[in-house]
Amino acid sequence: MPAVTFLPDNCVVEVSEGENLLRAALLADIVVHASCGGDGTCGKCLMIVESGDVAASPSARLTAEQAAAGYVVGCKTTVLGDVTVRIPDASRPGAIPSGNATRRAVNPILSRQQRIARLPRHTSPPPVAKRLVRMTPPDTTDSTNDARLVKLGLRRAHGIRDATISLAALRELPRIAREGGWVVTAIAAEPCDTLPGVSGFQAGDTTDCQYAVAVDIGTTTVEVAVIDLNTGAEIAREADYNGQTRLGDDVISRIIASTKPGGLEELGRLVTETIVKLVETALSTCGASEEDIVCYYVAGNTVMTHLLLGITPEHIRTAPYTPVTSSFPWLRAQEFGLPSASTTRLYAMPCPASWLGGDIVAGVVAAGMPWTEKLTLFIDIGTNGEIVLGNSEWLVSTSCSAGPAFEGRGIRHGMRAAEGAIEQVRIDSETLEPSYLTIGAAKPAGICGSGLIDCVSELFLCGALERTGSFVAELDNPHVREGDSGREYVLVDASSSATGCDIVLTESDIDNLMRAKAAIFAGITVLAESLDVDLNEIEEVVVAGGFGRYLDLERVVALGMVPELPRDRFVFLGNGSLLGAALAATSREVLRTARKTGEMMTYLELSVNAGFMDSYMSALFLPHTDLGQFPQTEKLRAERSRIGAVS
Amino acid sequence: MTYTDPIENPAGAIQTVMLGTGYSSLAIGGAKALPFHFFDGVMPNPPRIAMEVYDAEPSGWPASLTEAIGDVISDPVAWAKACVEQWGADMVCVQLASTDPNGANRTPEEAAQTVKEIASAVNVPLVVYGCGNAEKDAEVLKKVAEVVSDTVLAIGSASDENYKPITAAALGYGHVVVAETPIDVNMAKQLNILITQMGLPSNRVLIDPSVGAVGYGVEYAFTVMQRLRLAALNQNDAMTQMPMICNLGREAWRSKEARATAEEEPIWGDAEKRGVLWETSTAITFALSGADVLVMRHPKAVATVRTAINGMLDQ
Numbered sequence A: 001m002p003a004v005t006f007l008p009d010n011c012v013v014e015v016s017e018g019e020n021l022l023r024a025a026l027l028a029d030i031v032v033h034a035s036c037g038g039d040g041t042c043g044k045c046l047m048i049v050e051s052g053d054v055a056a057s058p059s060a061r062l063t064a065e066q067a068a069a070g071y072v073v074g075c076k077t078t079v080l081g082d083v084t085v086r087i088p089d090a091s092r093p094g095a096i097p098s099g100n101a102t103r104r105a106v107n108p109i110l111s112r113q114q115r116i117a118r119l120p121r122h123t124s125p126p127p128v129a130k131r132l133v134r135m136t137p138p139d140t141t142d143s144t145n146d147a148r149l150v151k152l153g154l155r156r157a158h159g160i161r162d163a164t165i166s167l168a169a170l171r172e173l174p175r176i177a178r179e180g181g182w183v184v185t186a187i188a189a190e191p192c193d194t195l196p197g198v199s200g201f202q203a204g205d206t207t208d209c210q211y212a213v214a215v216d217i218g219t220t221t222v223e224v225a226v227i228d229l230n231t232g233a234e235i236a237r238e239a240d241y242n243g244q245t246r247l248g249d250d251v252i253s254r255i256i257a258s259t260k261p262g263g264l265e266e267l268g269r270l271v272t273e274t275i276v277k278l279v280e281t282a283l284s285t286c287g288a289s290e291e292d293i294v295c296y297y298v299a300g301n302t303v304m305t306h307l308l309l310g311i312t313p314e315h316i317r318t319a320p321y322t323p324v325t326s327s328f329p330w331l332r333a334q335e336f337g338l339p340s341a342s343t344t345r346l347y348a349m350p351c352p353a354s355w356l357g358g359d360i361v362a363g364v365v366a367a368g369m370p371w372t373e374k375l376t377l378f379i380d381i382g383t384n385g386e387i388v389l390g391n392s393e394w395l396v397s398t399s400c401s402a403g404p405a406f407e408g409r410g411i412r413h414g415m416r417a418a419e420g421a422i423e424q425v426r427i428d429s430e431t432l433e434p435s436y437l438t439i440g441a442a443k444p445a446g447i448c449g450s451g452l453i454d455c456v457s458e459l460f461l462c463g464a465l466e467r468t469g470s471f472v473a474e475l476d477n478p479h480v481r482e483g484d485s486g487r488e489y490v491l492v493d494a495s496s497s498a499t500g501c502d503i504v505l506t507e508s509d510i511d512n513l514m515r516a517k518a519a520i521f522a523g524i525t526v527l528a529e530s531l532d533v534d535l536n537e538i539e540e541v542v543v544a545g546g547f548g549r550y551l552d553l554e555r556v557v558a559l560g561m562v563p564e565l566p567r568d569r570f571v572f573l574g575n576g577s578l579l580g581a582a583l584a585a586t587s588r589e590v591l592r593t594a595r596k597t598g599e600m601m602t603y604l605e606l607s608v609n610a611g612f613m614d615s616y617m618s619a620l621f622l623p624h625t626d627l628g629q630f631p632q633t634e635k636l637r638a639e640r641s642r643i644g645a646v647s
Numbered sequence B: 001m002t003y004t005d006p007i008e009n010p011a012g013a014i015q016t017v018m019l020g021t022g023y024s025s026l027a028i029g030g031a032k033a034l035p036f037h038f039f040d041g042v043m044p045n046p047p048r049i050a051m052e053v054y055d056a057e058p059s060g061w062p063a064s065l066t067e068a069i070g071d072v073i074s075d076p077v078a079w080a081k082a083c084v085e086q087w088g089a090d091m092v093c094v095q096l097a098s099t100d101p102n103g104a105n106r107t108p109e110e111a112a113q114t115v116k117e118i119a120s121a122v123n124v125p126l127v128v129y130g131c132g133n134a135e136k137d138a139e140v141l142k143k144v145a146e147v148v149s150d151t152v153l154a155i156g157s158a159s160d161e162n163y164k165p166i167t168a169a170a171l172g173y174g175h176v177v178v179a180e181t182p183i184d185v186n187m188a189k190q191l192n193i194l195i196t197q198m199g200l201p202s203n204r205v206l207i208d209p210s211v212g213a214v215g216y217g218v219e220y221a222f223t224v225m226q227r228l229r230l231a232a233l234n235q236n237d238a239m240t241q242m243p244m245i246c247n248l249g250r251e252a253w254r255s256k257e258a259r260a261t262a263e264e265e266p267i268w269g270d271a272e273k274r275g276v277l278w279e280t281s282t283a284i285t286f287a288l289s290g291a292d293v294l295v296m297r298h299p300k301a302v303a304t305v306r307t308a309i310n311g312m313l314d315q
C-alpha cells in the first residue's frame, strides 16, 4: 500500500491506491478545513504535493499560481504511489500538534483477500449452481433414458450422486436436451435437501451466467448483494431501510404488529417489497438477469426470518420465549415474489434461538470463528447488539438492545450509510472545527453510524464533552450552540449541506449513542465474566455492522463501546451477516459449517442476568466508570484537551 | 489444633475527612473494616450524628416533632445551640430550605449570614445543604463557602448538574463537598470521579447516597451502601472510599407512619413514640450499613441512636 507522508507533522499513513488525500489526512488524524465533505466544491482542503505520484482532477477552486506552486484540492486528488504532502497553515483550523513523527496504522474494512485468508484453504463448489451435463445421445445400442443420462453426467462430472429431478424439470428435459444437442445446464443442488436436486434445465451451456443473491434482513436496514458464482465476487450491492420500520422500530413492536389481524401478511409483504426493489436495482446495475439467479441466501435475526417466511413470531415474546423453528427448509424464491426463475431456490440461515438469528450465524462464519483457535470476540452492531465469544471449539452469544442509533435512526440528522452520509469526522482540539468526509464524497446530507461514533468520540477527546455525555457547560465556542432541545454541535453549515439546513449533533443524539454503547459494553463484560474470561485474554475482536467503509476502531474504543485492547487485535468486517450469506452461496463447505455453527452456539440471556444493569450503569459514562480500563483513551484525552478549546 | 477466628483483611480503607476547625474539629470515616466489625479491623470514628436546623421555621411537621424541638424552631441559631448543648449533637446540619426560588427565595447573602451566625454560636462542625434547586444551590453555597471560610464546612448537595461550581467553591475556600446521587453505586462513583478530577482531594468528599426510610426502600439503600463499602474495602476502589452521609431524618419524618396522629390512626399507638422509633430504626439500619454521618431530627431519636452506637462500640 502506498505511504502518504504529511508535512510539517511528519506523520505517515498507509492507504490503498486511489484513496484521496483528504481521507489520508483524516486517517492520519490531521484536521483539515473541509466543509463540503469531499465534494470538491468548498475548495478549502488545499494541499501541496511535494513529491510522489498523484492524480489530481483540475479544479476551478485553484488559481493558476496555486496550481503552478503544486497546490491540489485534497479531496479530489488520489494517491498513486508513495507521496509526500505539505498541508499549508491556511488549510488547517488549529496549530500543528508538536510531537514526534508518527506512523498511524489504519484498519479499514477487511478487503476480500483478507477475508478469504481467514477461511479454510480448501475450496468447495457452491451449494446450488448451474452444472454442465454432456449427455451421450441414446441410440439403438444404448437406450438409456434422458433422466438417467443426466444423473450419470452429474455423477461423473460433478460428483453428485443420486440426484433427484423435479417434475417440472422432467417435463422440460426431453425438449431441452434435444434442442441443446445433448448438452444441458442443470440447475442442481446437493442432495439431502427438501427439494429435488435438479430444479430445472437450460439448453446448451449457460454456466457463464450464474448468480446468487445474498440478503441481510436487519430490523432497521436490509442489504442485498449479487454474487457471481463463477468468480465468487460480489458484483452489486444495495441497501435501504426495512419497509417494516413503519410498523415499529424494534423487533418487539414488529412482533406485536404481526399479531394484529392481517399483520403477519402485511409485514411479510413490506419486507419482500424492500428486497424486490433492492434486487431489481442491483440487477440493473450489474446487468445480470433474474433468470440466472440460482439461489437466494437470506440471513436475518429470528424474528425477521420468521416474518419473511410468514411464520408467526408471537411466542418469542411470551414465556417460555420460543421461536417456531430454528431451521428452515429449502424453498422456492417465486413463492415470495422475488425476482427469480421458477427454478430459483431460497435458503434461510438457521436461527438457533429467539434472540440469536441467522444474521449472527452468518457473521460468525464470515469472521472465520469456526476455523480459528484464537479466542475471538465478535460484535455485531445493529439495532440489537449481538456479541459472540469463542473459537472453533465453543461459541457463546448474547444480545442486547442498542436501538437504531448506529443505523442513523433516532438521531436528529442521522441517516443510513449511503451517499452523502458523513462517515468520518475529525475535530480540531483547539477550535472544535470539524473535518469530515462523506460516503461517495458527495455534499453532506446527514450522519451515519460511523460518523456519529467519530463525532462523539472526537468531542469527548477534545474535552468538549463531559464524561456524562453533555456539553461542558462553560464551553464558549461558535460550533456549540443552544438548540431547541438543549445544546448542539454544528457539524455542517446550511450553506454546505445537501439538505440546505445545518447538520447538527444534539445532546439527545449523544444520549442515544451513550445508551447504545453502554448496552454493548455491558453485554461484553457480562458475557466475559460469566465465562470467566478476562478481557485481556481476547486475542481478536471482530467488529461487524452496516457502517461505511471506515469505522475508526480507536474512536470506538474511546467511546467505551468495546474494551481497550491493542489496536492490532481489532478487525472491522463490515456487514458480517451479508458476507456470511454470500460466502455460503459460494461454498458448500461454508454452508455446512454455518449449519453446524448454529447447532453448537449457546445463548446467554441478559434480561435475567443480575449483573447486567450494574454493568450498564457503569458503562454509561465516557469512556467508562472504571477509568483504569481505558488508559490509552485517558492519555489521549489528557493530551488533546490540554491544547483544547476548554481547559 | 486450636481454632482461630478467620479475619477479613480488607485491601482498602475509608478516607478520613476532617470537618470544623481547631478544638471543634471532627474526623469522619477512616474505617478499615465493615461497620462495627472490630474483629476485622479498626473503626476509628463512630458514625457521627448531625442534627438538622432549618434556616426558617419548617411548616407541615407533625406536632410530635415540633413540640420536642420547642420554641427554638423559629430561631436557627438558638435551635443549633440546643442541638449541641441540650441534645448532644456531634454536628449541625443546616438546611437552607428558604433559599428555594419557588418558596421564600432568600438571597445567597442572607443564607450565608445565617450560616455564619450558626457557625459562631456552636463549637461543632457544620454540614450545609441547599434547597435542592441545582442552580440556586450553586449560587448559595458559593456565597456560604466564601463568607464562612474560617472553618471547614461540608457543603452540598452537589449533583451531576451543579458539581462544578460547588466543587470550585470548596476548592477555593477549603471546604468539603457532599456528592449526592440517586441510590446507585455506579452513579456515586461517576460523580466522585467528576469531582476529584477537578482537583478536589478524595478526603474532601462525602457520599450522600440518597437513602429512604424504613418501609420506604430502606433495604435497597442498605444494599447499595453495603456494596459501596465492600468495593471500597475489598476491591480498594478509590472512588467509593469517601465516607457516607445519610440524610435520613427528612425521610423518616416524611413517612405516614411517623406523621399520623393518634386520632388519625388510633390502633397505631402513641404518635411521638412511633415517630421516634421510625427515625431511630432507620438511623441504626444505616449505621450498620456504613453511614459515617447520620442526619437526624428528633432529640429522643438522637439519644436512643447514641445509646445504641455506644453499646456497639463497647462490645
Ligand code: FES
Pocket: A022, A033, A034, A035, A036, A037, A038, A039, A040, A041, A042, A043, A044, A045, A073, A074, A075, A076
Ligand atoms: S473541496 Fe475538498 S473538502 Fe471541500
